[in-house]
Amino acid sequence: MAKAYTPGLKVAASTTHQAHRVLPIPGTVQVKQGDQVEADTIVAETFMDGDITPLNVANLLSAQPGDIPQLMLKGEGDRVEQGEPIARNKGVFGMFKSECTAPASGTLEAISKATGQIMIRGKSIPVQVKAYLPGTVIEVLPEEGVVIENQVTLIQGIFGVGGETSGPITMACPAHDQRLEAGMINEAMRGMIVVGGARVTAEAIGRAREVGAAAVVSGGIDDADLKEILGYDLGVAITGTERIGLTVIITEGFGDIAMARRTYELLKERSGDSASVNGATQIRAGVMRPEILIPVAGSQVSAPETSTESGVLELGTPIRVIRDPYFGLIGTVASLPEAPQVLGSGSKSRVLEVSLESGEVVTVPRANVELIET
Amino acid sequence: MTPPSQINTDAVNVILATDCGSTTTKAIMIEKVDGTYRQTHRGEAPTTVEEPFANVTVGVINALTEIQEVSGRRLIDDEGHIIRPATADAGCDIYISTSSAGGGLQMMVAGVVREMTAASAKRAALGAGAIVMDTIAANDRRRPHEQIQRIRELRPDMVLISGGTDGGDTKKVTEIAELIAPAKPRPRFGKSYELPIIFAGNTDTRPEIERVFGEGGFDLKITDNLRPSLERENLGPARDMIHDVFLEHVMAHAPGYDTLMSITDAAIMPTPGAVGDILQTIAKGRGINAVGVDIGGATTDVFSVFDGTFNRTVSANLGMSYSISNVCAEATMPKILRWVHLDMDERELRNRVKNKMIRPTTIPQSLEALIFEQAVAREALRLAYQQHKEFATTLKGVQQQRTVGDTFSQEAGGETLVDNMKLDLLVASGGVLSHAPRMHQTAMLLIDAFEPEGITELAKDSIFMMPHLGVLSSVHPQAAMEVFEKDCLVYLGTCVAAKGLGKPGKTCFSWSLDSGAKGSGSMAFGELQLIELGVDETAELEVKPARGFDLGAGPGKALTQKIRGGTVGVILDARGRSLSLPEERSACRAAVSNAIEAVDLYGDQPAKVDGRAV
Structure with a gap:
């Protein structure tokens, strides 16, 4: 039987998920192997070198760089406070002395005889890593962090903005193909993961932010609305650090597009349960997609482990078309012709025939489809 | 590794070269055929620097194994090593590689x-x-x-x-x-x-x-x-x-x-460094000025050699998939849509651009999608070339001796080295240029974005082997040159474009090929014309620009030059330089439609407005 490989997004009712939580630089791990952690448990901590504030004392005192060590009132390694005098010149016959004060508090790290420049190192900056995923610490990476494992319902989105957050799931749209409008969001959704259906409007995201929702998850978004929310036109899909007051995850793509039925049903089934979500997206080598993780333990879900991450296209495989002119339409593989065909664009490419939900059969390049859940 | 100085170049009969890219490792085989080096087979395999393999040589051996299968020549022994030296039916004499894997x-x-x-x-x-x-x-x-x-x-x-x-x-x-x-x-x-x-x-x-x-x-x-x-x-x-x-x-x-x-028999080079080397070798060997461009999904590299000075720029966020949204943000949608003769809904297009960004591997299915993608490419290339011109300058801060005559043209140093009138060869590579369904489209993308002036040869890198040849030029320059000329470049033809501006319909220049034997005529300002001149054909071109126009010999001065044909032919461009399209939308669409017709840009493809027509 004809087969082809095509990637897809992961949507699983129940799967074992591991979260690697590591510090950017070496530090101390705060938990032990076997510990149970909550989303906001601090699992590792360290201190980064403080900010550096340079100051050219030679220029300020109109002195030669080589004379600066003698003019300093503080030495290397000394603590200095902002506004405190740290250097003074000899003046003229002991008169008209001028002083130089510390522009910031910290430790005087270096005095350069070559340039007359000094460096003040500010207070160390604490860096903490939270568990993010509630679960069991299955491995401690000494000085680096931990690996946390849990059985979760996992839904990968296609694109997101905003970083890690958590909260209970609440359904705002009654159907997977309904647009998420501002009127569907209310005060009771504060701190929650608000799930829509099809396209979410800028007004709805604005309203969610107003009521203090933790995140919004929906099928699609208009690019013009994204621009309005961010305040700029997004150039490359490397996100996660935006400060827009909440996290937004899009499951299907840009435009008027309904959330895949199974994704919606899974989220609906888990309504009320607490989820960890992350909007961070990186579409480059080593791709990273936004995710929604809902621990299974203690919930009613007893679905077997399922996953539709990546796989093989065969006759009957359900797929979604991911490029115009059929963008967003869902169907099944009707045939997989071996020979490349000439497309409407004039290019030659390997194709497949798709039987759409409407019954229409269309030809689409293999590069323009992705697998969806069964 | 054999030191390059110890390689007996005369005894080299088979060369293998790989380029380990971020996603694909591309391998080529070069063989001596009737005393001349030719690229004979190619193979490719996914690059294996990431898990589960985490070993780049796996991808290299896989790509070479593909060549082994298609050529029938045994290249890899039972232990997975490259067989060296070459015998009649196995192995190679030189193996070299470039790399851009891992970013x-x-x-x-x-x-x-x-x-x-x-x-x-x-x-x-x-x-x-x-x-x-x-x-x-x-x-x-x-x-x-x-x-x-x-x-x-x-x-x-x-x-x-x-x-x-x-x-x-x-x-x-x-x-x-x-x-x-x-x-x-x-x-x-x-x-x-x-x-x-x-x-x-x-x-x-x-x-x-x-x-x-x-x-x-x-x-x-x-x-x-x-x-x-x-x-x-x-x-x-x-x-x-x-x-x-x-x-x-x-x-x-x-x-x-x-x-x-x-x-490897030569040091591994970063891919773009190797491309720069081969372009310099060619420019020096032929005594010409050349520009090369490689447009990828995330970045666009521009290389130039003018009067022997080499420059390269990387436009980090100008590309056709990962960075397509950035091109639209930088160029602005009206600038992109000026290259489109069809009615398109801007809101819809913006969503399409973002969908391409988040699913970068998709390809245009309909002609309408192709037209839009090529419009974006024109702007990406134009912006990248603009950045290159600003960067490739004479040294700044240099004191210059001036005469009284210079008073009115004071340049403080730092003027661009890029002179489109002096440009002899423009080479294209990268998906949107290399894989355009018709080479006419590649040629017009180059002309619209780079605006070459005077007489310029247009070519494309057939299967992106410039990196391989760049390293090869460090160990076997002769083989690199021969393969570059014969197999690497696909000549599209020659662009003849007048510098200057005039009134539409007024004469811009007159021309004749081989004293009229292969055609002659007159070009009115605003016109574009395609003249057939096949691959390996050359002809003597005589051009006489009207007053105020320049084709390389100076304003209004006639010029005779031997030119090369190609898969497209000779494109006569009287649209003026710098190239500008009418501001008014319907006039702009008419101008673009005329250009499409004049050079037969889409062949017999019907340019349907209906998005669902394929």
């Missing part, structure tokens, strides 16, 4: 004055094939603490510091070093990696630099000043040092590269 070579550069030593340092890094993440200079308009913050955020593979002419100022250079050292930039390859710092500045500053970087965490390398005097740039030693550090440190940290380095 290529990423560098930070620093200098004292942004327009002088920092610009020279950037040129050295780009010329060596690096991606320059940021340029720090004393006058870059950032305050010192902002510079330090930026240095802390970056994760470069190495840092190049320049500054000061020999015998000149030492203080400012040391100040820059004193900012970089405590900021402790974290390298990409983890905490055990000592960040290489290359110092190529004022020789008098070396003791201070050694003091500043003497304390742990850095591997300081010192080389000749890349700007020994204001009037002179000396980029060679810094570029060589970058290559050495790239091999010693960066490559050594990439999985499997130690093995790959031990089996």
Whole structure:
């Protein structure tokens, strides 16, 4: 039987998920192997070198760089406070002395005889890593962090903005193909993961932010609305650090597009349960997609482990078309012709025939489809 | 590795070359056929620097195995090694490779004055094939603490510091070093990696630099000043040092590269560095000025050689998939849509662009989608070339002797080296150019974006083998040249374009090919015409521009030159330079429609407005 490989997004009712939580630089791990952690448990901590504030004392005192060590009132390694005098010149016959004060508090790290420049190192900056995923610490990476494992319902989105957050799931749209409008969001959704259906409007995201929702998850978004929310036109899909007051995850793509039925049903089934979500997206080598993780333990879900991450296209495989002119339409593989065909664009490419939900059969390049859940 | 000097080039019959890209490893085989080197077979396989393989040589062997299968020549032995030397039906004599896997070579550069030593340092890094993440200079308009913050955020593979002419100022250079050292930039390859710092500045500053970087965490390398005097740039030693550090440190940290380095017959080069080398070799060999462009999904590289001076720029966020949204943001939608003769809904297009960004591997299915994608490509190329022109300049800060006559044309140094009138050869590579369904589209993308003036040959890199030939030119220049001319380049034809502007319909220039035997006529301003002249055909072109127009001999002066045909032919362009399209939308659409018809851009494809028509 004809087969082809095509990637897809992961949507699983129940799967074992591991979260690697590591510090950017070496530090101390705060938990032990076997510990149970909550989303906001601090699992590792360290201190980064403080900010550096340079100051050219030679220029300020109109002195030669080589004379600066003698003019300093503080030495290397000394603590200095902002506004405190740290250097003074000899003046003229002991008169008209001028002083130089510390522009910031910290430790005087270096005095350069070559340039007359000094460096003040500010207070160390604490860096903490939270568990993010509630679960069991299955491995401690000494000085680096931990690996946390849990059985979760996992839904990968296609694109997101905003970083890690958590909260209970609440359904705002009654159907997977309904647009998420501002009127569907209310005060009771504060701190929650608000799930829509099809396209979410800028007004709805604005309203969610107003009521203090933790995140919004929906099928699609208009690019013009994204621009309005961010305040700029997004150039490359490397996100996660935006400060827009909440996290937004899009499951299907840009435009008027309904959330895949199974994704919606899974989220609906888990309504009320607490989820960890992350909007961070990186579409480059080593791709990273936004995710929604809902621990299974203690919930009613007893679905077997399922996953539709990546796989093989065969006759009957359900797929979604991911490029115009059929963008967003869902169907099944009707045939997989071996020979490349000439497309409407004039290019030659390997194709497949798709039987759409409407019954229409269309030809689409293999590069323009992705697998969806069964 | 056999030292290149010990390779007996006359005895070389079979050459294998690979380019390990971020996603694909591309291999080619070159064989001596009837005394001439020809590229005979190719193969490709996914690059294997990431898990589960985490060994680049696996992808290399897979790509070579594909060549083995299609050629029937045994290249890999039972132990998985490349068979050497070549016999009648097995093995090869030389194996070489380039690499841009793992994101290529990423560098930070620093200098004292942004327009002088920092610009020279950037040129050295780009010329060596690096991606320059940021340029720090004393006058870059950032305050010192902002510079330090930026240095802390970056994760470069190495840092190049320049500054000061020999015998000149030492203080400012040391100040820059004193900012970089405590900021402790974290390298990409983890905490055990000592960040290489290359110092190529004022020789008098070396003791201070050694003091500043003497304390742990850095591997300081010192080389000749890349700007020994204001009037002179000396980029060679810094570029060589970058290559050495790239091999010693960066490559050594990439999985499997130690093995790959031990089996190649020449040092592994960063891919863009190798492309630059072959373009320089060709420009020098033929005595021409050339521009090459490689447009990818994320970035666009532009290479130029004018009067022997080589320059390369990387436009980091101008590309056709990962960066397509950025092209639209930078160029603006009205600028893109001016190349489209169909009605398209802007809101819908914006969503399509974002959908391409998040699903970068999709391809245009309908003609309408192709037209839009090629419109975006025109703007990406135009912006990348603009950036290149601004960067490829004569040295800034050089005192120039002036005469009274220069008073009215004072240029403070730093004028661009790129002169489209002097350009002889324009070479295209990269998906949207190489895989355009018709070569006419490739040719018009080049003409619309680069606006060549006078007489310019157009070509495309057939299967992206310029990187392979770049390394080959370092061990076997003759083979590299022969393959470049015969197999690498597909000649599209010649563009003949008049510089100047006029009134639509007024005569721009008259022309004849082989004294009229292959055609003759007159071009009115605004017109475009395609004349057939096949591959391997040449003809004597006579052109006579109208007053105010220039085709290379000066305004209004006639010119005779032998020109080359190609898969497209000769494109006569009387749309004027600089090229501008009517502001008014319907007039603009009419102008684009005329151009499409004149050069038969889409062949018999019906340009349907209905998005669902395929």
